[in-house]
């Protein structure tokens with residue numbers, strides 16, 4: 001990756017760390033728990049549950065012997081489900097506080113099968129994976145950053161990458177997107193809508209990858225688009 005692109009990625013990542021580690025930490029911890037939430041956030045929670053189920057559905061039912069990266073794992077729900085299906089999971093998030101919660105919440109039956117780490121999901125020291133899943137993480141990055149991130153991840157993926165982005169329809173550009181109702185701060189990261197055509201042009205031209213399945217989940221105030229990328 002060229003250094004100009006990497007500088008932009010690092011700047012966004014630093015803002016996201018600050019936001020999820022501090023400003024939005026309590027709200028995010030509550031949303032990802034069973035605690036009661038407002039009706040609006042309940043629609044976001046329901047949409048996120050449906051999206052997680054979709055992404056898990058795209059993976060082989062039996063993940064025994066497979067190495068999986070949950071890139072931007074937050075509090076770790078997807079990582080836990082993948083581990084329950086037999087995967088050896090590396091779950092990484094730039095927010096150390098969210099990683100602490102993920103460790104606390106990890107049920108005993110997956111202990112030893114999920115490694116929770118704080119850091120950048122693009123860190124090459126994480127090694128190679130069969131599958132990479134990244135739910136509602138790249139929604140905060142520009143389309144050129146998304147394409148560069150997928151190129152980076154594809155270089156060390158054996159089978160598939162599944163990620164979500166914020167679909168950029170005119171209606172959605174005006175209002176509804178995951179995170180809209182979370183605390184704001186001067187430097188809060190936005191949700192960046194990306195058109196499907198723009199996304200496909202950027203990711204589809206990458207060497208050694210093919211575009212796979214797509215799915216949109218829209219529930220009340222949650223809307224997110226999943227894209228599968230097949231490698232090799």
Ligand SMILES: C[S@@+](CC[C@H](N)C(=O)[O-])C[C@H]1O[C@@H](n2cnc3c(N)ncnc32)[C@H](O)[C@@H]1O
Pocket residue numbers: 013016017020032071072073074075076077092093094095098119120121122134135136137
């Ligand atoms: C909207 S949350 C989604 C968390 C989780 N995937 C889920 O669906 O519950 C976005 C997460 O991406 C993390 N994140 C953003 N950029 C990252 C990066 N470059 N490396 C690792 N984590 C990142 C944030 O800290 C945050 O926890």
